[in-house]
Amino acid sequence: MADGVGVDRDARPAGDPSRAALLGLGAALCALGFWAMGGLYGGFEIPYGLGVQQIHPAELVVWIWYLLFGIAGVALGAAALLATALPGRALAALRRLGARPAAVGLAAVAVIGIVFAARASVLRFAPVADDESTYVFIARTLLEGRLVNPAPEDAAFFRNQFVILDGERWYGKYPIGHPLVLAVGEALHLRALVPSILSALTLLLSFAVGRRVLPAQQALLGTGLLLVSPQFLLTGATELSQLTSGLCLLLGLWALLRMDDGGSLGHAALAGAALGFGALARPLPGVLFIATAGIWVLIRYQDEPAARQARRLVAGLAPMAFCGLVLLATQLAQTSELGKSSYDVYHGGAYRGFFRGDWIAGSLGGALLRQNFWLFGWPISFLFLPFARRHGRAGLLWAMVIALYSYRVILPKTVVASTGPVYVAEAVPLLALLSASGAANAAGRLAAFGLARERAQAAVAAVAMASVAFAALTFAPLQVRELRRSGGAWQTANRLLDEAGAHHALVFADRMVDGAAPASWAYFPPNPSPDLTDPRIFVRIPHGEDGPQRARAFWQRRFPDRSAWVFVYHEGEPRLHRLGG
DSSP: OOSSOOOOGGGSOOOOHHHHHHHHHHHHHHHHHHHHHHGGGTTTOOOOSOOSSSOOHHHHHHHHHHHHHHHHHHHHHHHHHHTSSHHHHHHHHHHHHHTOTHHHHHHHHHHHHHHHHIIIIISTTOOSBHHHHHHHHHHHHHHTTOSSEEOOSSGGGGOOTTEEEOSSEEEESSOSHHHHHHHHHHHTTOGGGHHHHHHHHHHHHHHHHHHTTSOHHHHHHHHHHHTTOHHHHHHTTSOOTHHHHHHHHHHHHHHHHHHHTTOOHHHHHHHHHHHHHHHHHOHHHHHHHHHHHHHHHHHHTTTSOHHHHHHHHHHHHHHHHHHHHHHHHHHHHHHSOTTOOHHHHHHTTOOOOTTOHHHHHHHHHHHHHHHHHHTTSSTTTTTTGGGSOOSTHHHHHHHHHHHHHHHHHHSOOOOOOBTBOGGGTTHHHHHHHHHHHHHHHHHHHHHHTTOOHHHHHHHHHHHHHHHHHHHHHTHHHHHHHHHHHHHHHHTHHHHHHHHTTOSSEEEEESOSSOSSSOSSBOOSOOOOOTTOOOSEEEEOOOOSTTHHHHHHHHHHHHOTTSEEEEEEEETTEEEEEETTO
């Protein structure tokens, strides 16, 4: 398994059905035990919207019991599988797939369907964080042909999370890289498919990168692991900027590796353009990816003639510089200062998280803890990583993972983990490839200790298969249930409006979920389009004794052709009232 995945036909065990059945029953009892334990903890309901710098205790309870029951369940399940011919057959099937290039294309098509289904039926087209609403607002601003909207009249009614609205300007705080991608989908009336398409392209590029780092069958296995990754599939169903950032990282890595195989200066330019646009989508960790790639290039080609190095450097830096100029031009248009970002305006230029040991520990620890479970849904998703190749080109993948986790030190937070730790989502394809390498090398280590080569391969395959099965019985249904609950909670206002027949409406609302016990990291109503033509326009509720009068006056002055409604939570219960009704 050191150079691929395979098994000799005559090495498959004859099988012991009674032993397999008994061990399989034990594994099933572990899965049932996990669910039974949930009855003591409110059904393992996972809190969203709580814990900015730490993981909520209720979530930690889930991880503790999942780890304990999961390790036992996987061990018993793997032993049960080893008493059958299934691991050997699975390895033989993987070997046959490796000879069929179309398999990866079919997997990409499957990803489009899976991710869209997750977006529609699991997330219910609801955002998992308020960032998504802001990206859409920026995308629609770009489609208006501008970077900044003129401030609307009655600006106080339109204030929202992550949006700057002063006396003259109205714009989102995020860079324009990811919104540009969403804007293409919006212009084609296909924005709902953008996450699915980005996810499919990410899977294809993961395989392309894997083929240049690992043996072909390991690359195929790593790509296959993405298909069972809850973090990849469910984060892929969002409109978060990690989708664009991760795709750009993989494209940049592919171009760097293609250049390393004797490619042209065009590949250097492609690497620079991809990594530069990735930074335009997410400046951090984008600049860390650029720095890591630069260091790798300098070390890799240190013995080449200076002239060749200079040409490669210019080819790569030129598109990066262009993306940097776009970022600076955007800042100038938004804040009137080249060196002042919209982040600085929104947050007042202050951040208190630097050098705080407790925040850094929570940020790194929280990301590692959550990603260990979310990467593949396994009790120990990091199981094979210690055995992964670390040198040569694989070192570049490791370096990018380290760069991403360094971001958790620079800006420490644990917040937002509905679909896994989103701040390290770009690492998922790289970790999948490295896990495939680790699985192959783990089999080699077992063989070195005297276990027959085919039996060692079967043992590793059995552990992976048992982990997938246990996750399918426990992790996946739990997370799907909780995400459906979260998406449903955010869509409560729209559901009530649908029931009331309010399809062309003005809605006064401050929150989409209960502020006392939020069921989502997306707290606030969606931003209206800059042209204010949405079927439903959400605005803030004016408070004070004259609030109702001001709301009525605003409605009759600005949107008299719409029905007007007020959506609030009263003692934890959602209430929808017709204004003037």
